[in-house]
Amino acid sequence: MLDLDPGDELGLVADTARKLADDHLGPAVRIAEAARQPAADVFAAYTEIGLAGLELPESAGGAGQGALARVLVNEELAAVDVGSALALDPLGLALYPVVEMGGESAAAELAVGCAELGARAVGVLVGADAQMDEGMDLQGDVASGSVPWLPADRVDSLVLLAGESMLWIDRGIDLAPVRGMGLRAAGASEASFRDAPLRERFVDAAGAARARARGRLYVASLLLGVMRAACDFSRDYAQERQAFGRPIAHHQALAFLITDMQMALDGARLLVHEAAWRIDRRLEASAAAASAYAQCIDAARSIGPNAVQILGGHGFVADYPVEKHMREARSLSLLWGGFDAAIDEAGRALCRHPSPLALGLETGERA
Amino acid sequence: MDFAIDDATRKRLDVAREWGRKVVRPVGIEADVEGRPIPVGHPFFERCIERGEGRTRWGGPGSPPATGGSVIATLLLAEELAYWDRGVMIATPGPGLPEQSVLGIGTEEQKERFLGPFLDPDRPRWACFAMTEPSAGSDAAAIRTLARKDGDHWVLNGAKCFIGGASRADWILVQASVDPTKGRAAQRAFFVERGVEGLGPFKIEKKMGLKAYESTSFSLQDVRVPAANLLGGEERYERKAGFKAAMQTFNAGRPIIAANAVGMARAVLDESIRFAREHDLLGQDRVRDRVEVMARKTRMARLMCLRAGWLADQHRANIVEASMSKAVAAQVCQEAATLGTELLGLGGGRGDHLIEKLYRDAKAMDIVEGTGQIQRMIIARQLVGLPR
């Protein structure tokens, strides 16, 4: 049976992440944004509580947690500052292709290369982004190409997932800082590499599919956090702010808008959790993860601007966080392949089954 | 319905297009990158004055009432300029938003004093209209800025926010109340001149978009203005026409905001097609779908906007149509920008593409001059008798 109760252990992981976010990220959001990275003591606290190796296998020195732990942690951190959440995670999206296609030993190597505080491995999904894909040359022992935007100012390892192949580069990457639409605490750069030697190349279709799925949940759960923050802030505001003799939340137009936003968030979260549960059981999860990611993007398309709308003019200025939520939800929605690639993959996976949502399938069929 | 335009308007559109391409858009991008309003001493403003912008429609002492030309023409120009940059359009010197109120109900003496300097301005000059307060925006009847009569002066106390161009304006038309418990009937508008004691400090807001023009908060502390600065003069308010003066300004504005939003949506459309062509994406169904949605809705919004303008040109009621055009166009513009950023892929996250800027600019269109919710209330009052 599908079980979405995180249980005591995962509940504790989520609580720990929430506490870190409240104690360390929250008070320093603007400072981290100005510095384009969180402060050193935030990195230290993050590492100390074990979040740096959350999904890294135990054999590689990590906590060996699964996808559900990841999505719970990501939502908590992103609800406070998603830029910091990205910056703090040394392995990020890069872990998935490496561990799913190269195995635990490769993952251990990736972690060793990113052991220094502030080091970053960055993962990119290739093949779904016209601008990036144009100049990519991934044949042979060297790789050339550029990535128009990465939410990072430092890249120790760049992991490119292209179809069934994964390429790992850790030398010869040039970064040029860009402004970024949001996620400023993570930094923002254009990356380019010319004839960069490959650290590793792995080819494995099934592993690549699992990596894509886990990456999509990573981004989707960050979106959940941002959407939650936007929903919570705008809802609280609407209960305080008065217009026409009552709280604006009590005008039905806004009451229903707030309700719709909450429904969109809750529904998307269920999809994310179900997909994470499938991944943790090693069930087929391509369609579920891609759908969860697409649904999060779809929800964010409206939640971001609507949270600003609820604050009216106040939403449009930086004194309140909702304009940041709106920008960041949009930026996040572009990471790891974007909406179209996800619905393509979900669509293809779903059409392989005559009745893809038939009850009882979830425990029977394995990846 | 006939949206035909005459040759003169066509010429003005051509001129606006050239000016927009060469000057307005680059200046708008510069302000966005720098993250601040175009500074007062910027050469852009001098160029505006040189080409005859920043002038009043008022004809001078003893002139017949200004007609303002056809609304359709005004809307098309508003679309064209916002296509190039809506922030810069608003930053452009001139008597701006309050001009209509002054023309409509100002005394001859007030027109001369306050619009006179805009007849042939020697330097860039601005004026602005201050209604919104920290605690009251949509509910304009609830503003608290207090106006108290003291001999032959009025004394103003209160706070205003998001006021376009306030710190650089020669004068601010400040909406205030002689008795905040009495709502609209007790409201008056006052000319508050630059530099008068008790006005300020000015805080320029850090906005998500439309950075080219300043939106400014300020307070009024025992600001004394002569009785002659009461818009329309004392008598007029004895006839209880106070609030209407303000609402007239908003009424004239809605289709213009809609036209701005149409222009911005069209900019997203064109930039999307350009990006898709440059990156060889036009063969993809998903890309063409997005382009089609943008174009279809932008075209619809434009027609709604022009219909509202045409009705106004015929001196026919356009309350529903004006609000519809504003509510629809603002959302179309936001949707187009959302779809546009998706076409850009990772390039959309860099923060340096025009579509990304338009995504941030667009949001204001559903907030200014009556939010989308307020427009729906106005429409619903007409359609289903929604009680006030």
Ligand SMILES: Cc1cc2nc3c(=O)[nH]c(=O)nc-3n(C[C@H](O)[C@H](O)[C@H](O)COP(=O)(O)OP(=O)(O)OC[C@H]3O[C@@H](n4cnc5c(N)ncnc54)[C@H](O)[C@@H]3O)c2cc1C
């Ligand atoms: C870029 C920019 C420029 C501006 N320039 C000017 C200017 O030059 N001069 C000026 O005076 N003002 C200006 N404003 C202010 C603008 O007019 C107000 O922001 C707007 O009227 C909304 O008011 P508010 O921000 O106080 O929001 P609120 O009135 O607090 O509204 C908050 C939310 O509640 C909703 N709401 C309110 N009442 C109802 C209801 N009855 N039913 C359903 N929903 C409701 C609103 O739609 C909104 O979503 C500007 C604002 C911006 C963003």
